[in-house]
Amino acid sequence: MSDILERLDTALADRRHADPESSYVASLHNKGLNKILEKVGEEAFETVLAAKDADAKDPATQQALIAETADLWFHSLVMLSHLGLDHRQVLDELARRFGISGHDEKAARQQEDS
Amino acid sequence: MSDILERLDTALADRRHADPESSYVASLHNKGLNKILEKVGEEAFETVLAAKDADAKDPATQQALIAETADLWFHSLVMLSHLGLDHRQVLDELARRFGISGHDEKAARQQEDS
């Protein structure tokens, strides 16, 4: 599960320099930062609207919220990529705030493996 | 790295029912969905403003963008938790769209390990 963001970042990096005609990611980078940020903003509002409409008894509304949240995270990953950053710094920041060290964890795991 | 979101979801679930006086997460749930969504919205605008101010030559502006993106993801995780959902469905949705199957990947890894 946890490698999905890693693999997504790799896919985003690969597609960044693809043909804008055939790749949505390349077309976003090609249109520039403002266009990417407009998409982050649109998806933020669509997420909030989907959350207002989400109903535990109606799986379709819950799936709609998942889809909008995925759009929001996806476009924020494209934003980070456009500015030379990636999801690792964001997860590190979250880990730091919650007293969960990503790097320590990795070090601990490598030690276990050896 | 990849387990940070898992551990964050566990921490969010633990804190959901804590004392709202001492836990920010509990206080958000206590104030209800609209308050959580207002925070998602605020952080979306703060992320976009930080991205406009981000400058590759000024690490402080890049760290500010990382911090705002962390706030945005964090509050969207609280939103999912409030509605009985979590980050796994979002990553699954992203994996599905990008032809990266989280579950298949796990299955493949388990096979490799055996």
Next chain:
Amino acid sequence: MSDILERLDTALADRRHADPESSYVASLHNKGLNKILEKVGEEAFETVLAAKDADAKDPATQQALIAETADLWFHSLVMLSHLGLDHRQVLDELARRFGISGHDEKAARQQEDS
């Protein structure tokens, strides 16, 4: 100048029930509240981005901000109209907060005129 909002509200009311194929306003009402609110949200982000890019020495960037703010106000007028409200209540609320009474003002003016 001041009657523009009045006349705009009249135009919005007229077009609400027009053919959605030929009227943008009718097409928005036809698509429903969520679509109208998505547009309010999009225009809010586009306004903020245009404000960040606005430069007193470059009239084109200032005109772009005016155009985005007009889009934001326009879509919020459509939202009010969709919910049976209009700009008068909003201006009354602003007048009340600033100690400027719209109705009193009108009454005072009518008295002056008589």
Next chain:
Amino acid sequence: MSDILERLDTALADRRHADPESSYVASLHNKGLNKILEKVGEEAFETVLAAKDADAKDPATQQALIAETADLWFHSLVMLSHLGLDHRQVLDELARRFGISGHDEKAARQQEDS
């Protein structure tokens, strides 16, 4: 009714250079453009949430939407003022798009009066 925006702009201009300790408007200008834009963004989300909760049978929810829309317009007026612009350009732009000329109207009215 129509002069409320005029008088509001005058009030905003007066308060811009007031003591930030005693004037909210002065404190916003003092904190700078990003703070003003964050407020525009917050109010945009609060407006959208209030619109989702607005119910024709419950006047309190409709008044809440009016109050949030007033906040949104108010902070966008502060934004325009911060950048040397005002509501007139926005209304002119709306008039132009809808084939309602504010200036022509004024000219016509002056002619009628003479």
